[in-house]
Amino acid sequence: MSQNQNIRIAVDAIVFGYQNNKLYVLLIQQKFGAEKAYWALPGGLVKEDETLKEAVQRELKEETNVEINYFEQLYTFGDDVHRDSRNRVISVAYFALVDSSKFEIKADSDAEKVQWFEVKNIPELAFDHNLILQKGIERLKAKLTYQPIGFDLLPKEFLFSELENLYCTILEKEIDRRNFRKKILSFGIISETEHFSPVKTGRPAKLFKFNKPKYNALQDEGFHFEIKFA
Amino acid sequence: MSQNQNIRIAVDAIVFGYQNNKLYVLLIQQKFGAEKAYWALPGGLVKEDETLKEAVQRELKEETNVEINYFEQLYTFGDDVHRDSRNRVISVAYFALVDSSKFEIKADSDAEKVQWFEVKNIPELAFDHNLILQKGIERLKAKLTYQPIGFDLLPKEFLFSELENLYCTILEKEIDRRNFRKKILSFGIISETEHFSPVKTGRPAKLFKFNKPKYNALQDEGFHFEIKFA
């Protein structure tokens, strides 16, 4: 068994945001390098003394200034031996959700460009990043139905109609508003707040918030979140 | 960003087998090396010109002589920087299911020992392999409920009671035999064969087989396999 490996290991992050009923992903464009013409997922090589998680967080902070709400490992891409033209690079992709209303993205000191791209309208990306993104979208869709992660894309307080639109948009399905509300409320994991919507059309709506402690407690009792649609 | 990385990349395989109503995992013991006293998951370093998949398949063939029915990437373990005492090693763990009745395991030329261990009775393993195995068990339990992978642990033709016991054993739950049968049959993805069980107690039972083409066809129409229990 050869001890002489010349394989590099990188991390890439798929950061999803949601705004105005649209799903976005965060992309960067490097000013230098072989793939500088292409937009790419934020990421880079792992340092020798940092964990994979730390590597992702460092790269995101360096490159994009985002604050992450949710964060998990997605998949390791290492079956295309020539995915990077220079050296063999294996990339561990991570999947993150942010409340994009909470901050402004900004490019880092290397003068990289950073931009939200609507997921329905993604250009050709560097390396195999289109493939990685595709896998991220699949995971997002799947996870939305069996884990309460939709809240991590919304502001702390949100309208029921916003939550409903988020589900419709991402899953690309129609939902009956009334049944959706009934189902979510039946879980008991979201609470009414005292606040009302700032929107000035139609009947004023209460703002709700996700009750995470309650969710954790229910989970310990064996509760499973699940949203399904025909 | 440093180009001088000294991180090695390995693959490890969690190979599950099922026999006599018990779930097993395949472990090896190396004759040489720092961790030679411990049993470990089969695996090893990835070669420079092979994909991750190829690496797993090669290691399994070299080390254990198994034939795999099902095979998927599980998780990449790289957050414990010192998981291997010699160098930093990041391991991509794979998850495999085999019909253990189909072959005999045998140790390879390096005279490694290979053995099935019952999952309920696992010794302390090398490196962080207990943790990896734990994650594999979780994946198996979860996946069993929403993908028809239980069949990959059974012989081509099997009894309904064997399938039922497999679910009970792995999920550690009681199932109503009659409702289970009704539900599985309602999917239309398993077919009766002409053959009968060789068991010589009680009423003779038909052998069934998984109809994979039918399953694929149904899946294209939007069918989702799902087995749930209270």
Place this chain on the structure above:
DNA sequence: TTGAAAATGCGTATTATTTACACAAATATA
């Protein structure tokens, strides 16, 4: 030879969940 034991195979009543759909309430605006 016959009855008990063991396991399969089929069915039905009850309960819970999902789906479809109706309408009143509260606000802005014309």
Place this chain on the structure above:
DNA sequence: TATATTTGTGTAAATAATACGCATTTTCAA
């Protein structure tokens, strides 16, 4: 003051899950 718009609450019908009962077909032992 009427209309448009969006929120909030039900209720009836259809579908699916659950809890059982019991006949059938074999082996084995009395």
